[in-house]
Amino acid sequence: MPTHALQIRNLAFRYDAPGSTPFELHVGSLVLGAGEQMLLTARSGGGKSTLLGLICGLMDPLRGTIEIDGQDIHDLRGAARDRFRGARIGVIFQTFNLLIGFSAIENVLAPLMLSNIPRGEHQARAAALLERLGIERPHAKVEHLSVGQQQRVAVARAVACKPALVLADEPTASLDPENAGGAMDLIQGICRDTGAALLCVSHDPSMAQRFPRQERLDALSTQGANAS
């Protein structure tokens, strides 16, 4: 069992957008231990989405390595990388990105269906998660649920495959301050319970007190730029 949920080394990414200055991202070193929770703050346009895309293996770096649970995701190709992402990384989006037209439980079943987890376990696992997260109507279409309930479905979906790493991208930006606190309790609690590390990206100042460890993306970048 690797001790690191996430280990980034000498990461460099460059995107040449036509007609504008090229976008560059450097991360010298970023390590997140198993089950560790960390807040990453970034200014708008600072490369937060790019970093998440790189960690998920949706974009390829210029150089450097990103290991999740001991596996360099960029060493995997095609379907293998997709399956690895689905199984080992859970993502919670700001806008939830639930599958519209599908029920709450179907949204939680989706990543299980795409994983190698035996089909027989799916239903029980999804139902137990939803119950634990307080979803009262698991068979209701997600678009008919309240925003708070939708958030819970998104959290349940992120941890359905028992990932090593949960990425939360501005998880509270769509919620009012009251609900935001509850949602963060939920996310941090379930990550602790399932043993998943949590990398939360946010610029919400109220988040700071929740995380003992905090990093600034531009600080990591500078560090990376200096290193190279």
Next chain:
Amino acid sequence: MTDWTIIRRSMTGRMFSTVTTVLTVGVAVALMLVLLAMQGAGRRAFERGSGNMHLLASADASPLVAILNGIFYANAPRRPLTWAQFDRVARSAPWEYAVPTQYGDSFMGLPVLATNTDFFARFQPNPGSAWRLREGRFFEAPFEVVVGARAARATGLKVGDTIHLTHGAPQSRDLGDASAVAPHVHTEYDYHVVGILEPTGGSHDRALFTDLSSAWIIHAHDRRVRENPGAGRTTQEHLTDADRLITGIYLRLVTRAGSDTPANLPQVFDQLRRDATLTIAQPKQELDRLFLIVGNVNELLVAIAAVVLVSSGIAIMLALYNSMEQRRRQIAVLRVLGASRSRIFGLVTTEAALIGMLGAVVGIALSAVGAAAAAGVMKTRLGLDIDAALPPREIVRVVLIAVALSTLAGFVPAMMAYRTSVAKNLRPIA
């Protein structure tokens, strides 16, 4: 939750689009199936009439006209053959049968064929199967009538009925021929229905059959009244050679057991053709020629159906293409959750194939209705009894083509789905 759930939700989520696309494919498949069924059935219906005869002799203008008049009752032949000519033909070769026929009378617009008992005893309307009676017996004497299956249904005639024939075929009115007899009903001669035939599926089903001498007597009676308006009842004794006219001869050569094409057929055919007063037709050859002409039209129709099928494929492509715009986010989410590009590609092509398959099922159902309707039209307009059932192999072929085309049509939207950028489509809506 399976891939199937995702496909089903995608289809039911856009119910209107799915239903219209399925119907589009269904109509195209039905059109194709009906045309193919009609093509085969039309030919089969035509082939049934000529039965097991090898040659047809008449005085018609061309062999094709001889076939259309002599077998399919298109028009009453205008030029007759004399009994002397019949005798000559009958003695010219080793015939298994030489059956004289005369088509000139009608009953309620249905053709009446005057012939002799060999017509039922020797000539087989479908090769290998003899005439069968549903009721009564074949005619044995003048003024006895046997009614074809469809003619019986159309007229409601039954054994024991007495009828009066119309001298002159239903169409002879249109010929504008001064020598043609104006159709008139012979109430002075009673015909007795003695038998009703089982259906043969061919042209003869809508005809009535009677003894040649009765037709001759009516013809002789007309002649005698013309010569002497006060002439009495005409009998066999009044017949002269000028009355003993026929319009066709069904001919079959003696064949060896197990063979239907006698070796001497070409030789006999050539020999008979030397007689310029005769028109000799080989039904199979003439039908081939006819279908060569009709076949072009058929091919054109099938080509049009193929184009309709292709455009239904384009409709699938369009429907899925439009849906892709709405589904980009869903596809991106599925990718993040672990779905590979090829799985996404598979989802979209499977949906397209499924629409094609549903369309094909709808098409088969529609074609069953459509073929029955088309067969009905052929029956009432052309008098052809059409068995419009398409062989299952053909149906499977058309279904496979429809599904293959649909799947192909799914490739463009599936490619869009395959290429969907995950990062771009998951950005929060600004």
